[in-house]
Amino acid sequence: MQPFDFKKVIEWLGQFLKCPVCGQKYNLDQTRIIDSRQSEAFGEATILIHSDCNKCKSSVMFNIEVKGPEVFSVGMVTDLTRHDSSRFKNRGPISVDEVINIHQSIKAFKGSLIKALSKK
Numbered sequence: 001m002q003p004f005d006f007k008k009v010i011e012w013l014g015q016f017l018k019c020p021v022c023g024q025k026y027n028l029d030q031t032r033i034i035d036s037r038q039s040e041a042f043g044e045a046t047i048l049i050h051s052d053c054n055k056c057k058s059s060v061m062f063n064i065e066v067k068g069p070e071v072f073s074v075g076m077v078t079d080l081t082r083h084d085s086s087r088f089k090n091r092g093p094i095s096v097d098e099v100i101n102i103h104q105s106i107k108a109f110k111g112s113l114i115k116a117l118s119k120k
């Protein structure tokens with residue numbers, strides 16, 4: 001089986017993908033592939049894409065599975081930017097200890113949290 005041409009798949013999907021918030025058709029310039037995997041032996045592929053809506057400015061991540069002639073798509077509204085989605089895609093989930101640590105840090109924090117978080 002030939003490898004998938006993910007760019008073509010995205011172009012094809014661009015005909016169908018609409019913003020789940022406002023219904024606007026996605027502009028392909030605002031759509032990026034974050035991750036892709038394929039199993040040539042079984043004719044299967046999984047693509048994770050991130051799209052920004054030109055109209056309502058919301059961001060959505062789509063997980064698209066191609067299994068032979070069938071295409072499954074699940075969209076999820078996200079506050080992750082395109083840059084964030086690339087950055088976090090290989091990170092594991094947050095642990096209970098991390099949540100407790102941040103809770104305790106915020107509880108003990110004195111001053112402006114917004115100012116502290118704005119520092120780069």
Ligand SMILES: [Zn+2]
Pocket residue numbers: 019020021022023024053054055056057058
């Ligand atoms: Zn929209």
